[in-house]
Amino acid sequence: MKKGSIFGIIVIAIAIAVIISTYSKSSTYGSFTDAKQTGTPLDVVGHLNKKKELTYDPTKDANYFSFFMTDKQGKECKVVFIGSKPQDFERSEQIVLTGQMAGNEFHASKILMKCPSKYTQDKIEVTEYKAKQAAI
Amino acid sequence: MDTDFKGEHLFPGHLGQLFIILAFGSALLSTISYYFATVNKNPLDKSWHNLGRIGFWLNSISVIGIGCCLFFIIYNHYFEYHYAWAHSSKALPVYYIISSYWEGQEGSFWLWAFWQAVLGNVLIWRARSWENSVMTIVGLSQTLLSSMLIGVNIFGTRFGSSPFILLREVIDGPIFKSPNYLSFVKDGNGLNPLLQNYWMVIHPPTLFLGFASMVVPFAYAVAGLWQKRYKEWVQPAISYSLFSVMILGTGIIMGSFWAYESLNFNGFWAWDPVENASIIPWLTLIGAVHVLIVYKNSGHAYFTATFLVLISFVLVLYASFLTRSGILGETSIHAFTDLGMFWHLVVDVLIFLAIAATLLIIRRKELPISKKEEETYSREFWMFVGACFLGLSCMQLVVVTSIPVWNAIFGTHAAPPTDKINFYNVFQSGFAVIVTLLAGFSQFLKYKKTESTRFFITSIVYLVFAVLVGALVIYVTGIYKSHWIYAVLMIAAIYSVLANAKILAEVLKGKTKLAGSAVAHIGFGLLLVGAVIAAGTSTVASINNTGENFNPEFNKTNNPRENLMLYKNEPVQMGDYLITYIADSIAMPNHYFKVDYKLMGKDGKVKEEFILKPNAQANSKFGLVATPDTRHYLFHDLYTHVSMANIKLDDVKPDEGHEDTNDDKSFDPPVPHEVAIGDTIRYRDGLIVLKALNANARLENITLEKNDVSVGAKLEIISHGKTYQSEPIYMIKGGNGFDFARKVEDLGIKLRFSKILPKDNKVEITVYQQPESKKPYIVLKAINFPCINFFWSGTIIMVIGFLLSIFRRNKEFKAV
Numbered sequence: 035m036k037k038g039s040i041f042g043i044i045v046i047a048i049a050i051a052v053i054i055s056t057y058s059k060s061s062t063y064g065s066f067t068d069a070k071q072t073g074t075p076l077d078v079v080g081h082l083n084k085k086k087e088l089t090y091d092p093t094k095d096a097n098y099f100s101f102f103m104t105d106k107q108g109k110e111c112k113v114v115f116i117g118s119k120p121q122d123f124e125r126s127e128q129i130v131l132t133g134q135m136a137g138n139e140f141h142a143s144k145i146l147m148k149c150p151s152k153y154t155q156d157k158i159e160v161t162e163y164k165a166k167q168a169a170i
Numbered sequence: 171m172d173t174d175f176k177g178e179h180l181f182p183g184h185l186g187q188l189f190i191i192l193a194f195g196s197a198l199l200s201t202i203s204y205y206f207a208t209v210n211k212n213p214l215d216k217s218w219h220n221l222g223r224i225g226f227w228l229n230s231i232s233v234i235g236i237g238c239c240l241f242f243i244i245y246n247h248y249f250e251y252h253y254a255w256a257h258s259s260k261a262l263p264v265y266y267i268i269s270s271y272w273e274g275q276e277g278s279f280w281l282w283a284f285w286q287a288v289l290g291n292v293l294i295w296r297a298r299s300w301e302n303s304v305m306t307i308v309g310l311s312q313t314l315l316s317s318m319l320i321g322v323n324i325f326g327t328r329f330g331s332s333p334f335i336l337l338r339e340v341i342d343g344p345i346f347k348s349p350n351y352l353s354f355v356k357d358g359n360g361l362n363p364l365l366q367n368y369w370m371v372i373h374p375p376t377l378f379l380g381f382a383s384m385v386v387p388f389a390y391a392v393a394g395l396w397q398k399r400y401k402e403w404v405q406p407a408i409s410y411s412l413f414s415v416m417i418l419g420t421g422i423i424m425g426s427f428w429a430y431e432s433l434n435f436n437g438f439w440a441w442d443p444v445e446n447a448s449i450i451p452w453l454t455l456i457g458a459v460h461v462l463i464v465y466k467n468s469g470h471a472y473f474t475a476t477f478l479v480l481i482s483f484v485l486v487l488y489a490s491f492l493t494r495s496g497i498l499g500e501t502s503i504h505a506f507t508d509l510g511m512f513w514h515l516v517v518d519v520l521i522f523l524a525i526a527a528t529l530l531i532i533r534r535k536e537l538p539i540s541k542k543e544e545e546t547y548s549r550e551f552w553m554f555v556g557a558c559f560l561g562l563s564c565m566q567l568v569v570v571t572s573i574p575v576w577n578a579i580f581g582t583h584a585a586p587p588t589d590k591i592n593f594y595n596v597f598q599s600g601f602a603v604i605v606t607l608l609a610g611f612s613q614f615l616k617y618k619k620t621e622s623t624r625f626f627i628t629s630i631v632y633l634v635f636a637v638l639v640g641a642l643v644i645y646v647t648g649i650y651k652s653h654w655i656y657a658v659l660m661i662a663a664i665y666s667v668l669a670n671a672k673i674l675a676e677v678l679k680g681k682t683k684l685a686g687s688a689v690a691h692i693g694f695g696l697l698l699v700g701a702v703i704a705a706g707t708s709t710v711a712s713i714n715n716t717g718e719n720f721n722p723e724f725n726k727t728n729n730p731r732e733n734l735m736l737y738k739n740e741p742v743q744m745g746d747y748l749i750t751y752i753a754d755s756i757a758m759p760n761h762y763f764k765v766d767y768k769l770m771g772k773d774g775k776v777k778e779e780f781i782l783k784p785n786a787q788a789n790s791k792f793g794l795v796a797t798p799d800t801r802h803y804l805f806h807d808l809y810t811h812v813s814m815a816n817i818k819l820d821d822v823k824p825d826e827g828h829e830d831t832n833d834d835k836s837f838d839p840p841v842p843h844e845v846a847i848g849d850t851i852r853y854r855d856g857l858i859v860l861k862a863l864n865a866n867a868r869l870e871n872i873t874l875e876k877n878d879v880s881v882g883a884k885l886e887i888i889s890h891g892k893t894y895q896s897e898p899i900y901m902i903k904g905g906n907g908f909d910f911a912r913k914v915e916d917l918g919i920k921l922r923f924s925k926i927l928p929k930d931n932k933v934e935i936t937v938y939q940q941p942e943s944k945k946p947y948i949v950l951k952a953i954n955f956p957c958i959n960f961f962w963s964g965t966i967i968m969v970i971g972f973l974l975s976i977f978r979r980n981k982e983f984k985a986v
Contacts, residue, residue, distance in 0.1 A: 036543060037544075038543060038544075041558075049562060052566045052597070056587075060573060060584040061586065061587060062585055063583045092735045092814055096733040096814075117732060118949050118951070119814060
């Protein structure tokens with residue numbers, strides 16, 4: 035067999051390996067219910083329940099942060115994150131958690147939050163300006 | 171309904187919009203004219219050619235015009251324009267106005283168009299016989315870029331997004347009904363504090379020059395296929411590709427440096443989709459440079475070279491689609507949001523992909539593909555193999571980064587790998603091992619054919635040497651503790667450095683032609699050495715396993731706890747350092763926290779002491795934005811980053827000079843102590859000693875009458891090794907007793923001289939302590955990054971290598 039063909043086969047084999055590894059290693063998006071059923075790590079998308087308490091008290095533990103999140107199916111769950119409270123967390127619009135269930139709590143290893151983008155933030159800003167005007 | 175709005179400055183916006191339309195029109199004119207100039211068979215007819223030039227020059231002027239109008243608007247704070255309102259504020263220093271250009275999508279498209287205009291003019295000046303065909307492609311790209319800025323509605327769909335759109339056109343709000351709405355809009359949103367960094371002034375222009383310049387090799391390849399000048403396009407394409415990889419590489423590393431300095435990605439590289447998007451085309455183009463050289467020297471690998479050049483530019487467009495269309499959604503924090511340009515961007519990618527594919531298919535039979543097989547012991551064969559692996563490495567990045575795209579196409583719900591960084595690191599290290607080994611031993615090979623015994627001896631001698639040096643480095647730095655692939659990569663990278671150093675030594679003997687490649691490869695090797703050590707062995711210094719047990723289940727997971735709590739003036743041991751948060755200093759809008767580091771020797775003496783000043787902006791719009799401070803050493807960097815602090819927002823003015831007299835509520839219940847002179851009071855954080863009573867204590871604005879008495883209690887407070895003085899006062903005025911409390915802010919205590927007890931010869935001192943949680947504190951994270959300097963110096967060396975290569979290739983290439 036020609037050297038070129040052997041090399042070609044190697045390249046194709048690696049390419050297939052890359053695709054399979056991506057497929058097998060990729061996580062899935064799910065809900066808290068899925069997380070509870072499977073018990074494996076996955077990504078949960080949802081939003082912060084702003085009415086319930088956010089716990090981050092560095093005077094007690096600088097690495098414990100907990101909050102309540104509602105997933106896309108409307109199920110609410112307590113989330114615990116080992117670390118400090120991400121900056122600007124209260125303003126987040128959408129949260130993506132990576133982690134798994136432990137009892138009735140979801141233990142997140144990673145939090146990715148989407149803050150309001152410039153374009154949806156605009157309305158909030160306008161009301162702020164009005165409030166300032168009234169104060170003057 | 172037309173309202174006559176007051177105070178708007180519509181002229182610069184209208185002028186800017188006119189320039190945008192003109193830029194689009196002239197680019198289109200230039201493209202069409204150059205097309206006809208190319209297909210025109212009559213060499214004496216220069217009319218299309220001249221029209222093409224005029225069109226492109228007109229476009230260049232318009233693009234500059236757009237930039238000037240936008241600058242004028244931002245500089246004058248015309249917040250009636252959405253762009254100025256969204257990306258700048260009155261407090262923004264002038265040099266950051268430039269940064270606000272590229273905070274928004276429109277500004278960065280403009281930047282791209284600007285660089286492409288500059289490059290187009292260089293081509294008009296230099297390309298000679300290639301001008302017509304090459305400029306047709308550059309013009310087409312310029313037309314599509316300009317169309318992104320148009321922002322007009324055609325048949326109910328908006329095309330592009332204009333930077334000159336007005337605030338009231340974007341936002342629906344009752345206030346925009348009022349003609350004097352501008353008097354409500356006092357200030358803009360401001361620039362994200364993360365971008366207020368000098369690196370953010372120069373990183374985007376460099377990166378976009380890199381992106382923009384990739385159109386040039388693409389245009390040459392297309393022109394070569396189109397005009398059937400199959401072999402000639404390669405030489406100019408090598409020079410321009412080298413330029414592109416040099417600039418884009420520099421731009422990427424600048425971004426990496428910014429990320430490292432500001433710690434926004436927790437290090438210098440985090441495989442965020444935005445970072446991947448910039449490196450994807452770099453990898454294919456660096457592969458392309460190698461196979462172009464292979465083709466030039468041996469006639470082999472023509473198809474691979476052409477394919478890689480073509481795909482690189484398509485990938486630039488694909489990368490800009492990824493980051494700008496909003497498709498990355500949940501996978502990246504930094505991508506732009508969708509401006510309604512999703513399909514516009516898709517079309518842009520498809521047009522150029524179609525051009526490349528069509529030409530390759532039409533011309534497939536005519537391509538000068540070598541039928542002869544490469545020699546195994548030839549440099550060209552292994553360079554070709556290396557380029558293929560660069561392509562594979564790129565493919566892995568594309569496949570994984572594009573997960574949201576696959577989801578959109580196939581309707582799946584896959585998410586990126588849970589441990590993304592590790593996943594990429596291991597894969598990309600594997601590819602890097604092969605690439606660096608090849609970059610090493612192919613230096614011992616010659617083009618065409620090499621004598622095999624000599625080659626084996628040299629390469630094995632160097633390999634043994636590399637393994638020895640590598641083993642030492644791996645042992646000293648502790649890389650063996652992490653994944654084995656890092657150790658292998660370390661040896662491979664060292665091998666590449668050593669092999670190329672040998673070539674460089676020969677250069678000094680006179681073979682100067684080879685200097686560029688040797689230097690670039692040494693740089694690349696060093697860069698990897700630094701990256702492997704820094705990424706593989708960086709440690710969090712502030713591991714903290716104290717903390718209240720919120721939940722036993724939670725503590726079982728035994729995760730490292732990376733944040734440390736520091737109360738003001740209370741030293742905490744962190745690894746070898748004794749660290750203390752000692753003071754604050756405020757330079758609005760930055761709040762600096764002074765953290766004192768003492769390196770303690772075994773004998774308990776201070777070996778080294780320094781102060782780091784991490785800062786945070788408590789920005790009311792962006793939240794707490796922290797910037798770390800770093801202690802740089804030759805072989806490692808120590809980072810200090812404030813993850814949390816109880817500071818006020820920057821737009822809350824401190825109440826100056828007005829002290830709340832009754833703030834007892836903010837303290838724990840008071841504790842009275844009866845003491846005589848010389849007695850000691852113990853409290854939570856230390857000792858208070860009553861040194862003396864001062865019968866001459868006076869208060870500034872109170873005059874004492876004959877029978878009035880004023881006594882001060884001279885107190886010395888010793889807390890955590892520091893001594894403070896305080897003198898609360900007791901006063902009898904007009905027969906009534908008063909007392910004047912004194913606070914020691916640093917310690918969070920208040921002291922009252924509450925009674926005199928003449929019978930016992932004692933006085934009563936009341937101590938108020940702030941509760942623990944009210945005391946000033948910071949939550950700190952400290953990270954140790956070893957050997958990062960290799961990474962930066964490797965980059966600089968690599969860029970020098972690219973420069974040398976460009977000079978060499980330019981000498982070879984006389985434009986025809």
